[in-house]
Amino acid sequence: MRGSSFRRIIQNFIVNMEAMESTISPKANSALTEACVFLRIGRISAEFFDSPRSYEMKKGESYILYDFGEVNCDSPVILEKETKIGTRIIYTVCPVLDEEPWSEEELDRIDVLLKLLFVFNGRSKLQIANYRLTFYDQDMQIYNLNFFFRTIAELIARNEITQFTAMYINLKRFSAVNLQIGRNNGNTVMRGFIAHIAAVGGPDCIVARIGGDNFAILCRQERTNDVMEALAGTAVTYDESSHDRILISAYVGVYVIDGKIPVKTPENVMDRLSIAIAAAKARTKHDYAYFNEEMLEKNKQQLLISSMFPSALENEEFLVYYQPKVSVDTYRIAGAEALCRWDHDGKLISPSEFIPVLERGMDICKLDFYMLDHVCRDIRRWLDEGRNAVKVSVNLSRRHLSDMDLLQHIVEIIDKNDVPHEYIEIELTETTTDVEFKDLRRVLSGLQDTGISTSVDDFGVGYSSLTLIKDLPWNVLKLDRSLLPEAAVHDMQKHIMLKYIVGMANDIGLQCVAEGVETMEQAELVKEAKCRIVQGFYFDKPLPVNEFETRLADYDYRKE
Numbered sequence: 001m002r003g004s005s006f007r008r009i010i011q012n013f014i015v016n017m018e019a020m021e022s023t024i025s026p027k028a029n030s031a032l033t034e035a036c037v038f039l040r041i042g043r044i045s046a047e048f049f050d051s052p053r054s055y056e057m058k059k060g061e062s063y064i065l066y067d068f069g070e071v072n073c074d075s076p077v078i079l080e081k082e083t084k085i086g087t088r089i090i091y092t093v094c095p096v097l098d099e100e101p102w103s104e105e106e107l108d109r110i111d112v113l114l115k116l117l118f119v120f121n122g123r124s125k126l127q128i129a130n131y132r133l134t135f136y137d138q139d140m141q142i143y144n145l146n147f148f149f150r151t152i153a154e155l156i157a158r159n160e161i162t163q164f165t166a167m168y169i170n171l172k173r174f175s176a177v178n179l180q181i182g183r184n185n186g187n188t189v190m191r192g193f194i195a196h197i198a199a200v201g202g203p204d205c206i207v208a209r210i211g212g213d214n215f216a217i218l219c220r221q222e223r224t225n226d227v228m229e230a231l232a233g234t235a236v237t238y239d240e241s242s243h244d245r246i247l248i249s250a251y252v253g254v255y256v257i258d259g260k261i262p263v264k265t266p267e268n269v270m271d272r273l274s275i276a277i278a279a280a281k282a283r284t285k286h287d288y289a290y291f292n293e294e295m296l297e298k299n300k301q302q303l304l305i306s307s308m309f310p311s312a313l314e315n316e317e318f319l320v321y322y323q324p325k326v327s328v329d330t331y332r333i334a335g336a337e338a339l340c341r342w343d344h345d346g347k348l349i350s351p352s353e354f355i356p357v358l359e360r361g362m363d364i365c366k367l368d369f370y371m372l373d374h375v376c377r378d379i380r381r382w383l384d385e386g387r388n389a390v391k392v393s394v395n396l397s398r399r400h401l402s403d404m405d406l407l408q409h410i411v412e413i414i415d416k417n418d419v420p421h422e423y424i425e426i427e428l429t430e431t432t433t434d435v436e437f438k439d440l441r442r443v444l445s446g447l448q449d450t451g452i453s454t455s456v457d458d459f460g461v462g463y464s465s466l467t468l469i470k471d472l473p474w475n476v477l478k479l480d481r482s483l484l485p486e487a488a489v490h491d492m493q494k495h496i497m498l499k500y501i502v503g504m505a506n507d508i509g510l511q512c513v514a515e516g517v518e519t520m521e522q523a524e525l526v527k528e529a530k531c532r533i534v535q536g537f538y539f540d541k542p543l544p545v546n547e548f549e550t551r552l553a554d555y556d557y558r559k560e
């Protein structure tokens with residue numbers, strides 16, 4: 001009778017445990033309670049060890065699986081089970097207080113019960129481990145991108161996604177933080193910062209690690225401003241004893257999911273966040289950018305440009321336009337700058353539309369070499385035709401600086417076209433980082449050694465410094481048009497600055513070229529400041545080659 005009821009209890013137990021999501025702390029599991037009552041068990045506790053090492057160090061996790069309350073734990077039944085991968089569970093079973101000792105049959109049945117528990121508990125442990133591996137970042141023990149994606153998918157399915165804001169953040173200068181306070185403290189700071197953001201974001205907020213110092217955030221829209229504020233700068237303690245703190249902030253790409261453009265998949269959200277964070281990083285005024293439809297359109301345009309570029313280059317759709325540089329002493333042509341135009345199906349596209357896109361990758365380098373090659377072909381032809389060829393400056397993107405063989409590439413192109421080096425000038429923008437500074441010095445010295453001129457483009461934009469310029473072998477300083485006064489009377493300060501900059505440049509042996517001269521008055525002011533060469537719409541716009549060739553003859557720029 002008792003045998004058949006034990007069988008029924010165990011069958012019921014198996015069915016019940018099978019249906020449970022987690023059997024590790026099966027509180028109020030009626031099937032387990034039934035078995036324990038039947039076997040006069042007062043308490044079952046379990047200790048889990050994840051590895052042989054945690055077992056050796058006695059660092060396990062303890063759970064009470066069943067507790068009747070009145071127990072006698074003087075001589076418990078202990079069952080220790082080890083899995084093939086070295087995890088271990090120890091069960092401790094105590095009888096109910098003041099009961100007769102267990103019979104042999106009862107002990108056998110307790111053994112059966114524990115072995116079954118072991119199977120179910122082991123499976124639960126595996127599921128938890130699997131869940132952690134799938135949805136947690138292993139270094140930081142916070143959610144990972146899988147979890148972020150899954151949460152978004154759930155919100156989309158429940159039609160609730162439009163109540164949320166998603167963010168992509170990149171911690172600022174985090175490698176410097178690691179250097180400053182050490183890697184371990186760096187990790188503490190990162191965890192502290194993320195915990196703070198999650199707390200500010202409220203109960204529905206999740207912060208997931210994308211990788212490195214990049215994270216994704218999802219929070220309710222009404223919390224957006226609070227989270228943004230915390231991201232703009234939060235002091236995080238990394239040493240509890242000394243209360244040492246460090247200020248952490250982040251670049252943020254924000255997507256307030258308003259549903260204007262439908263969100264069908266988590267990838268939709270991630271794509272829009274990537275666009276927003278790229279915009280945030282490219283900005284100078286703010287460290288954040290809110291995603292909008294315009295950005296999506298621009299991104300499409302940029303993808304189109306990147307995809308069309310290879311065939312456009314092969315089909316020679318890029319044209320060289322030449323903008324004359326004019327001497328203010330003789331009003332004759334003194335040189336020219338080669339500027340790129342894209343002739344796409346008869347429509348001319350200006351460089352501001354495609355150069356920044358090409359500069360995201362290395363395509364810009366292919367274009368620059370193409371331009372140099374075409375300029376050299378023109379110069380060679382002019383020389384062969386007996387025209388009055390002038391020195392032409394060619395723009396080179398800073399992207400080239402990582403190319404160790406850059407100098408060789410440039411010289412090869414010029415020599416292949418049999419052009420004397422003095423006809424070529426290379427324009428590069430200034431640099432501010434030390435690494436680039438070294439690369440720049442190497443390239444510039446090499447160019448000068450082979451007789452090719454070098455010029456600093458856009459001087460005056462950003463943090464220009466004449467000291468920095470002095471330490472590099474430049475020949476020419478191209479003053480950006482933002483330095484030019486509109487008119488002497490209205491713009492006294494600029495007028496004075498211009499004079500001093502040109503004066504100093506002349507003193508350290510740099511030739512000055514003023515860019516963007518649009519009026520006669522500006523031309524006069526530049527001349528007065530002792531800058532001898534000007535380039536600008538006042539004299540000529542960038543011209544197609546055939547028009548430019550008319551300037552190579554003895555063209556007089558003096559205007560009535």
Ligand code: C2E
Nearest residue numbers: 339340350351371395396397516517518535536537538542
């Ligand atoms: P940049 O090298 O500083 O070239 C001067 C820009 O100023 C040119 O714009 C020119 O058309 C414009 N400009 C000249 N005079 C005036 C003026 O009086 N007023 C005004 N408002 N603008 C004037 P563009 O041709 O649109 O080129 C823009 C930039 O694109 C160039 O600036 C250069 O940084 C880049 N770029 C052009 N061609 C190439 C190229 O082949 N390779 C690389 N890497 N960059 C290029």
Ligand code: MG
Nearest residue numbers: 337395427457
């Ligand atoms: Mg230039």
Ligand code: MG
Nearest residue numbers: 457458478515
């Ligand atoms: Mg310029």
